[in-house]
Each structure stands twice: as C-alpha cells, then as structure tokens.
Amino acid sequence: MSSLPALNRDELEAAIRKFRLEGDLEGFQELRRGHIHDTFVSTWRMTQGDGSVRRFLHQRMNDAVFEDIPALMHNVAVVTRHLLDAPVEAVDDATAHLTALRLVHANDGGDYVIAAGTPWRTYDFVEGTLSYDHPKDASMAFAAASAFGDFQVRLSTLDPAELRVTIPNFFNSEARLSQLDDACRRDPVGRLESVQVELEAIRQRRDQATVMERALRDRTMPARVVHGDTKLNNVLFDAEKDVPRCIVDLDTCMSGYSLFDFGDLVRFTAATADEDERDLSLVSIDMEIYRALREGYLRHASHFLNEFERAHMAFSARLVSLTLAMRFLSDHILGDVYFKTSRPDHNLHRARVQLRLVEEMERLFPASD
Ligand code: GN1
Ligand code: MG
Numbered sequence: 001m002s003s004l005p006a007l008n009r010d011e012l013e014a015a016i017r018k019f020r021l022e023g024d025l026e027g028f029q030e031l032r033r034g035h036i037h038d039t040f041v042s043t044w045r046m047t048q049g050d051g052s053v054r055r056f057l058h059q060r061m062n063d064a065v066f067e068d069i070p071a072l073m074h075n076v077a078v079v080t081r082h083l084l085d086a087p088v089e090a091v092d093d094a095t096a097h098l099t100a101l102r103l104v105h106a107n108d109g110g111d112y113v114i115a116a117g118t119p120w121r122t123y124d125f126v127e128g129t130l131s132y133d134h135p136k137d138a139s140m141a142f143a144a145a146s147a148f149g150d151f152q153v154r155l156s157t158l159d160p161a162e163l164r165v166t167i168p169n170f171f172n173s174e175a176r177l178s179q180l181d182d183a184c185r186r187d188p189v190g191r192l193e194s195v196q197v198e199l200e201a202i203r204q205r206r207d208q209a210t211v212m213e214r215a216l217r218d219r220t221m222p223a224r225v226v227h228g229d230t231k232l233n234n235v236l237f238d239a240e241k242d243v244p245r246c247i248v249d250l251d252t253c254m255s256g257y258s259l260f261d262f263g264d265l266v267r268f269t270a271a272t273a274d275e276d277e278r279d280l281s282l283v284s285i286d287m288e289i290y291r292a293l294r295e296g297y298l299r300h301a302s303h304f305l306n307e308f309e310r311a312h313m314a315f316s317a318r319l320v321s322l323t324l325a326m327r328f329l330s331d332h333i334l335g336d337v338y339f340k341t342s343r344p345d346h347n348l349h350r351a352r353v354q355l356r357l358v359e360e361m362e363r364l365f366p367a368s369d
Contacts, residue, residue: 015113019113073111073119075163084102126248128240129239140237141232148235165255173209173210177326221257263321312367325354332347
C-alpha cells in the first residue's frame, strides 16, 4: 500500500504552525479523501475582533508521486493567481458563485514548508460546501461540466509553457501503455498470471492509445492548460444552493489536451457505481448524466474547441477510462506502489471497473458521437 509514514499530533501541529495563521488553534482532524496526499483541517479562533472561527485545509504532499514539489507548487501558485485575476466570462448559474482556491503563505513567505521530512501546503477552507461522488441529478452534472468548461476557458489565457511538467507523460496514453508493458515484463510480485483477462481487454484496444498523441504531434489538436483530474468530487458545491463554488485539486494543472478533462469527467460522473465497486454488474454509464455532461461542458468550451476536438468527445471518454485502467493495472502488477489502497487487490478492482466502463460506453454510444 502506497501511503506516507504515520504522523503524530505534535508533528502535525508543528507543520500547521509553520503557516501564517492568526488566532488560537482549537483543533484539527484528518479529512480522508483522494488517493495521493494526506489532508487535514484545522480550526482557529480569532483572538481579536469578534472571536469568530476560521478553518484551513492542510495537505501533506506525496513527494513519491510528485517528485518535483517546487514545480508542483509553482503551478498551483500560477494557476490560483490566474484564476483569482481572470474575470468570469459568461456568468450563469454554474459560474456565478465560483471562487478560486487561495494558498496561505508560510511564515517564511513561501507557498509550502518542509515539516517532519515532508512538504506541506495550506489553503483557506471553503466553508459551506459539499462534494459528491455521484451527481444528485442531471442538473448537478450539467453544472459541474459547465464549471470545468469555464475553468478551461479562464486558463486558456495562460500560456501552457508557464506551467512545469510535474509528472512526465501524465496524460499520454501511449506512454501509459508502455508503462503497463514494462510492468508486465518486470512482474516483480508475480501477479501477471492472474491478470490475463484484463490485459487481453487492453490489448484489443491498444490502437486507441495513439489517437490523441498523434493529433497533438501533427497539431490537429492544440496543447492546452487542463485541470487533469475532473472528478465530480473536485467541484465543491454550495451546501444550500447546489451550485458550484470552487474547483479544487489543482495538482495536475499542466499542458495537456482539453478533451482529457471532458473524458475524465464522464468516466467518473456518469458512472453508475463507485470507482472501486466489486460487483461489475452494477457498473455502467447513466446516459442522462452523460448527455448533461456533454451539454454542460459545451456551454463554455464550445467557443474554443476545434473540429477534431468536437468529433472526439465520446472517444475521449473511452480513452481516459481505458488509460486509467492501464494505470490501476500497472500499479497492481507492481505491488501497489502508487495509489493508496485499503484492501487486497484494490487496484485490480479499480482497473476492472474502468474496463467495464469502456465496454459499456462502446455498447451505449458510438466513438464518433
Ligand atoms: C488520483 O488522489 P486523487 O483521487 O485526487 C490520480 C488521478 C486519478 C485518480 C483516480 C496525481 O487522484 O490521476 O484519475 O486518482 N492523481 C494522480 O481516482 O495520479
Ligand atoms: Mg487528484
């Protein structure tokens, strides 16, 4: 299981106190979310003024996954600043209440600190919001997709070259396939024999892995700044009004291709089951949600998508699922060294869900849809 070394309360408090936070620390607790970092929330009572309470979100960053933390934090700082400065172009229900994440500076003025041997960062906690693994209804899916489309529009004025590559080939399906091939050649924990069915499903679709990379190489499709992890739970919704308030998890904001974000949004949000469901008969695509995601995404993104991109929306949903299946399967074969796991064969179950989603998408809509 890939996770960071355990932490005691004193170490956690020492890390938190390295940031410019005012008032009395009342307490902190862990927030269990995500497969990569460790997240905590602290509560502070103001000693001046009305004695109100403020909360902050702290993350112990996983420097095994993100080997270049300065580059990662450079990107987060550039993107948050750009979002805070960029005006919202078209205001509608999905974008009217959006705010950007705000980093809290460390006492030394930097954007992150090293504490107990690992890197930490702090954000303002976005109060009064909730996140969802499954949309309540089609209008929530539409709003999330619309907010991600708007996010891309606002970042379209940021030169992709300003952002550093934090994980090489992160969006590159060809490279993910080579990494899987490599994992199979090494087979370090002897799991290869037991994953032949999954490997065969990927083998039958190998050709798909080259489509987007070829289009990027011959400039049929432009490289653009993307979010890179557009799961529904990376949109914080207003707890009362159900409208998007903030897009979070900016770690993979880098140069990529726009449809990656659309594909990732579909494979997570339109899925009828959890990402690690064991009963594959429950895993399919909710077509009403799928259609709402398309419409929502196009609400803002249609202004800049070119002909190739418009023609490959459905394909991208298949490809992003297939590629994530390769990643989960590689990690299973390598002995679970990347994604956090909490049960045996967790990554294998996750890979199976993604492969089932690919099959369901193939059954339910054409790639050229
Ligand atoms: C990881 O940790 P989390 O849940 O934000 C992963 C994404 C995957 C996702 C699958 C840096 O994101 O690429 O799509 O799991 N992030 C990284 O749930 O690898
Ligand atoms: Mg993420």
